[in-house]
Amino acid sequence: MPRDDREHTGTRIAAARKLAGLTQRGLAQTIGYSYSLVHQVESGHKPASPDLVAAVARALRLDVTALTGQPYVTELQQDRLEGLIRPIREALDLYDLGADPDLPVRAAGQLVAAADDLCRLVRAARLNAAATLLPAVIAELTTAAYRRPSTTLWRALGSTYRTAHDITVKLGYFDLSTIALDRMAWAADRACDPLLAAVRQYMRALVYHREGEHRIGLRLIASGHGLAADAEPTPDAVAVTGQLHLGASVIAARARDAALVEDHLDQAKVCADRTGESSTHWLSFGPTNVACHAVSAQVELHHYDTALALAAGVELPHSWAPSRQAHFHIDRGRCQMETGRTDAALESITTARRLAPQQTRYHPGARETIKGLVYMRRTTPDTLDNLAAWIGL
Structure with missing residues (x-):
């Protein structure tokens, strides 16, 4: 079944390797993997495991996302998630501006409940809903914590920063996730937690x-x-x-x-x-x-x-939490694919998709497993065809 594979992880590794002036054998020796594996990954006949991608990125002094292609913008646009990133970025930049004089805020208990609800949405893998609500909760908690500082409010604000990290990691915006973790430290220090x-x-x-x-x-x-x-x-x-x-x-x-x-x-x-x-x-x-x-x-x-x-x-x-269950099924699917149990691997990834569709769609391990299954099977069942199209393969 012909497919356009110009943008898979292997081709990005090949392009980065060539820019670094390395042959496939040279890269294999540098990262401690076999030439055969590097050749198969670059040609798209074997999925790129997370550890191999990390080894290549470290050896070539690149960020992992330069090889994985994250964030997956086309899919994010289809899911109407890309437009939710800028408000999160802006909300994370409010931390040192003090209280917003024009912003009304709810009682502390209501704000803590709102922060907890965001965590609950992420654990339920409802990323769109969490990302939509997050900026306003960060803004409100930031103002509340400046107006009436307390361990409870600073801790709740720290929780929203943790949620921002979780969302941006899952969607592939790792630069923003690092900012969220810095803000989390800032809030944790004020919470004395x-x-x-x-x-x-x-x-x-x-x-x-x-x-x-x-x-x-x-x-x-x-x-x-x-x-x-x-x-x-x-x-x-x-x-x-x-x-x-x-x-x-x-x-x-x-x-x-x-x-x-x-x-x-x-x-x-x-x-x-x-x-x-x-x-x-x-x-x-x-x-x-x-x-x-x-x-x-x-x-x-x-x-x-x-x-x-x-x-x-x-x-x-x-x-x-569905998000945690889905992660387990993705791990199991990778093992099943690597050991030739293609039907079982397909079932595991399908289960992960049912439990946490957005998380699974943007999970590099799930995407590489789906790609691996496509290349391993001479004929692809409708379910696999559907999964492949779903991740843009």
């Missing part, structure tokens, strides 16, 4: 995980642990500590340090045994999340059969 600050370090670490900068990512996790240790010894502090260990496990897996992966997963399990299934600062932590991260770590280590065996034992609670 070490756990909010620790969550921010966790999220910063995942940014460096995406870019393949493992050492910086692990240093940020260590910084987060220090902040969490300064908090009151509550169940929330235990949950944040456990989540930091989960983040470290995936970063260590990308760095191919299996021993460090197991160490962090073991420590996360100890925390999960103490908390059970819990949610704090809109992080879902507990035994289920530990099990899902164990799968993700094996995916990053390229131990796909092991990952599938672990995934078979995971039972996702119905109460779990």
Whole structure:
């Protein structure tokens, strides 16, 4: 089935490699991957894994988005999401202007509820609704926090900045997500909330995980642990500590340090045994999340059969956020595709799309899995044709 593949990740890697004056063999030697894999990725016959993309970007001193093509503007325009980015950018720039004298604000309890509703919308993968409401809530909370400063209001404002980060990351605007995290630190400092600050370090670490900068990512996790240790010894502090260990496990897996992966997963399990299934600062932590991260770590280590065996034992609670469930199915779909289980992979990605359509459409891993399935199958069923068209292939 003929397709226009001029804009897939492999062709972007090839163009960047040529500009750097490297052959395929030269690039393969530089990043520590096989020539055969680089050749297949560039020709479009094998999907570009996140770790390979990060390795190429690091070697060629590029941002990962230069290779993935994010943000996916055509699809964003189709979903009427691109026009929502500028208001978010403007709202993030209000932080040092003080109170808006012309802006009426609601009571503190109503504003906290509005911030929580935004988190809830993102976890439900309703990105359009969250992105539409976010700028006004940021503006209102900024003014309220300046007029009557309190830990409650600064913490709620920090939560909206975290939501801005979540939305912009999912839509591929990573420059804006970094600004949102800076604002989150600013609010956390005024809230005197070490756990909010620790969550921010966790999220910063995942940014460096995406870019393949493992050492910086692990240093940020260590910084987060220090902040969490300064908090009151509550169940929330235990949950944040456990989540930091989960983040470290995936970063260590990308760095191919299996021993460090197991160490962090073991420590996360100890925390999960103490908390059970819990949610704090809109992080879902507990035994289920530990099990899902164990799968993700094996995916990053390229131990796909092991990952599938672990995934078979995971039972996702119905109460779990659709965004988190979809991420699990995307991981599983990648494993199934890599091990030749194309029908199962198609089912997993279809499930992710049903649970969180916008998140799945803009997830680089899901897109690469769909592309991989197209190239692996001699005939494509209607469902796969539909998915391929959906991501613009």
